[in-house]
Amino acid sequence: MSKGYSAPEGHSGASPGRTRRKLVTRLAATAAAAAAAAPLLAGCSTGFEQGVINVYAAADGFDFVKQQAATCTEESGGKYRIQANVLPKGADDQRLQLARRLAGNDHTMDLMAMDVVWTAEFANAGWVVPVPDDLAAEVEKTNLAGPRETAMWKGPGDSEKRLYALPLWTNTQLLWYRPDLMKDTLGSSKPPKTWDQLLEDTQAIADKGGPSQIMVQAKQYEGLMVWFNSLLTSAGGTVLDPNDPSKVTLNDTPEHRAATVKALQVMRAVATAPGRDPSITQSDEGTARLGMETGKAAFELNWPFVWASARTNGATGDVAFLKDILSPYKDLLTNEDNPPTDAQLAPINKKMQKRFNFAAYPGVYPDKPARSAIGGFNLAVASTSKQPALAFEAGKCLTSESAQKMYAVSGGTPPTIASIYDDKEFKLAYPMGAEIRKALDDAGATRPASPQYQAISTLVTATLSPVDSWDPETMVDKLAEQVQRAIDGEGIIP
Structure with missing residues (x-):
């Protein structure tokens, strides 16, 4: 039985939406602390x-990994x-363990x-085994470019x-x-x-x-890092040089500076617009979902878990603009013991789209393609494993087409394998x-690939927060300075 996009509130199958730790140190310090704590693990x-x-997986989606593990066995x-x-539910706790x-x-x-942002850190530390060439070639052939990257x-x-x-x-x-x-x-x-169109449409709706x-x-x-990076990339900029992760590219050329300024201008415009969310400086995936469902917004930028949330809450009468079309399906949509099939959900989804619909992430410029955040998880073989060849064989089964289809249709996590998007059952479960x-x-x-990503993200979000309190022109150099600090590993970072 499918749950469609029934990921729990705030869960994206990704690093966005998770609690970020308050203090970050260089990788060496993390490794040293981990080594000091290692004796505690023996017991x-x-x-x-x-x-x-042994496979270690995050709490979100764990039941489906466990189910596939039994199938592969x-x-x-x-x-x-x-x-x-x-593993624990929180990303930082997962990483620490x-x-x-x-x-x-x-x-x-x-x-x-x-988490997709840990690859560089774990690889540089020698904690993961590179994927064998034959398996890497298969991934190259079958997986979408974004997740593979x-x-x-x-x-x-x-x-x-390499992979x-x-x-x-x-x-x-x-x-x-x-x-x-x-x-x-x-x-x-x-x-x-x-x-810009989004802001104009919102103002026009508010005026009426x-x-x-x-x-x-x-x-x-x-989540703030995700928003900034999506806007920056859509504007034609990057935080770091993709070919040289030690080089900050927020302000190194006039073109890059202009892209950063534009991204910041968009953030500032949303944060200070008339009628804006008064609690925008405390907004996350959950508050965004709730704001949309309670009728405070005509537009929301969020992960696909909001679809199933609106569908279920609409059926129970908690989403006023969906209540009349979904309340007849309350018993069907709220039956946890016998959830609806994808075929049963398909006509309901079509009705929903007349009141609550989805579209591509908005761009920054009309002539530049929009770039939306990429989240998710990757499965790596630990360098401490005594049976890496067998681990890769098991990992191949856990990430196979049939496995990913099960995760997607039953667990609500989009697949990385391209062919699944043409599957009829998948299309019923995923109208978007x-x-x-x-x-x-x-x-x-x-997001910028770097062994220091955790520090980069923490410093960027600390510098940008609160989002309604700075000038885009002067913020560019402040951000570049903080990212350089993170790369240089200058002590403990807020």
């Missing part, structure tokens, strides 16, 4: 067992048994689900970029909007294609008595699948 280990492949014909182990086990040379850890890195001993993990599942943001409201107030339900807020993620956490695929067909708004 937790059950010991190495040949043929048993059976299909292996006794060659291996996959033991699924759950993995780092402690790796630094402690834990031989019981074979496979680990990694998040699993690649050029390590100290590499002559070029360090297997894409497990992915995600991206879309524009969610009220076509009925637009039709009534603007005379057209065509969604805006740029942020409609909702005036644009729901985004702007508090001091990873075409928009997601288009956003992921290229590198999208991949």
